[in-house]
Amino acid sequence: MEVTQAVQPSRPMKILPAYTGLSSFEEILDNPRAVRLLWLEILVNEHLDLAPWQRNPAVKKAYEKACQWFTAYKTLINSMIDRHPLPYDPRPIDFRDYRIFAEALRFATAHA
Numbered sequence: 184m185e186v187t188q189a190v191q192p193s194r195p196m197k198i199l200p201a202y203t204g205l206s207s208f209e210e211i212l213d214n215p216r217a218v219r220l221l222w223l224e225i226l227v228n229e230h231l232d233l234a235p236w237q238r239n240p241a242v243k244k245a246y247e248k249a250c251q252w253f254t255a256y257k258t259l260i261n262s263m264i265d266r267h268p269l270p271y272d273p274r275p276i277d278f279r280d281y282r283i284f285a286e287a288l289r290f291a292t293a294h295a
Contacts (some may be wrong), residue, residue, distance in 0.1 A: 189274050197294065198287050199213045208236055221245035223283065226252055227291035229266040252284060263292045 193237065200206045203217045211217040222245040223233060236242040250272035253260060 184222070195228075195231060196224060197291055198224045201290065201294075202287075212236070212241060218245070220283070220287075222248035223287040225249035226260070226284075227264055227266070227287060228271070229232065247272060250278075252280075256284070260288065263288055264295060 185264050187232060196206050199220060202223075203211070204222055205211050205214060205217050206275055211221060218241045221242065225233070225246055226249040233242060233246065237246075250269045251274050253269040254272050259279060260266070
């Protein structure tokens with residue numbers, strides 16, 4: 184007897200749909216608030232395909248910021264979510280973003 188498993192479609196975005204209601208890169212890049220939060224999506228979602236937008240300055244900036252935060256909080260992030268490491272970037276982070284970082288990490292953990 185063969186058992187078939189239902190395959191759920193993968194959700195490319197984890198944080199931004201909940202925070203902004205947007206789920207495509209096109210929508211996100213047209214929305215200033217979503218662009219400001221893109222680094223969080225990159226930080227918690229290792230399955231996000233950035234290749235088509237890698238030359239976009241906003242995406243580059245968000246990726247760099249995600250790398251900085253991953254470097255600063257690697258142990259905490261790895262203890263809460265399962266993801267491959269982002270490139271090492273020891274530049275200082277802006278601690279004014281800590282509250283949204285902690286909230287997003289907690290959200291991603293609860294919705295993993």
